[in-house]
Amino acid sequence: MRIMRPEPTPAPTGVQEWQRAVDLGAQGRAAAARRVLSTLTADPAVSPSVASLAHSTRASLLRQAGGHGPARVGDGRACLLAVGATRTCSGADGAADAGWLSAAWLDGLVGLAADNLGLGDFAASRRLLDRAAEHAAACAALDSADWRTAARTRLRLSWVRSEWGLYSGDLDTARAAAAASAELVDAVPSDRHRIKTDLIGAAVAAASGETEAAVAAGRGVFERAAAGGLLPLQWAAAALLSGVDSAAEYASDVVFLRDRLARRGMPLAPLSPLERHGR
Structure with a gap:
């Protein structure tokens, strides 16, 4: 039986530049990514959808640096x-x-959920995740052949749901969402998204007391992220491993990678007022 897939539709104006900014951010080149995003948000020819994505992507960069409060403005x-x-x-x-x-x-809602999660407002975070899930279900007819729309956002929603479970102490939710992410990522042809999914799985395993599984998955994430030049994910894997792996080198990797990220414009500390607004 032949599976009918949605026909591809033209991407809106600005998508290529937005994707470039996303790729730069994935490498930890946050300063360069913010420059591209600032150009997008200032361009009146850019479609509303891409302008929105530019704001939520810039918020994501702030959030990765610990700026959950300022990130809420962008989201x-x-x-x-x-x-x-x-x-x-x-x-x-x-x-x-x-x-x-x-x-x-969906990116804006999921971003706001992650922002509130980082600020410790679990109730607001969960409400936003539930609202995003309702929208995703109601708009399933809009699924397109471009994985960067529905497939990607559903995966992000599942990631943050799992993180919500970890931060709030609801391990059942964390495990269920991690398992869902492992299935959803099959529709996303991106190594970075697969690595991030595995990182969350490693964190869930660690929180569940499955240390050997967490170490094995964490090491795999560290190596694959290093090979792909994905410094933020490599740093996150090192941070996880420094807490669960007896190997001492990961603690020094955390410091080394943190310094490299800072030099690329992603200091894992509060940003200056100008940096908060992407200028």
Whole structure:
């Protein structure tokens, strides 16, 4: 039986530059990524969906550096620009852009959930995750052949759901979401997303007392992230391993990688007022 897949639709204006910024951020080159994102948000020709994605991506960079409070501003702007996705799931911003607008709305909501999680507001974080899940289910008809829309945002939602379980102490939720992520990532042809999914699985294993599994998965993530030049993920894996692995080198890797990230514009500490606004 032949599986019918959605026909690809043209990507909205600005998607290529947004993808470039995402790739730079994945390498830890946050300063360069912010420059690209600032250009996108200032360009009136860029579609609302991509402008929204630019704001939520910049918020993600802030969040990775520990700026959960300032990140809420960017994620809020992202939701404001994509609010049209809440009115209808049949083409809020034109047929070609509807799936992207829906993805942008989901990115904003999931980003806000992660921001509130980092600030310790578990109730607000869960409400935002539930709202995102409801939207994803209601707008399933907008699924497109471009994995960067529905497939990617559903995976991100599952990641943050698992993190919510870890931070709040609800290991059942953390495990269930990690298992769901392992299935959802099959629809995402991105090594980085697979590595991040495995990192979350390693964290869940560590929290569950499955130390050997956590070490094995964490080492695999560390090596694959290093091979791919994905410094933020490599640093996160080193930080995990420094707490669960008896090998001493990971503690020094944490410091070394932290310094490299700072030199690339991703200091894992509060940012200056100018950096907070991407200038």
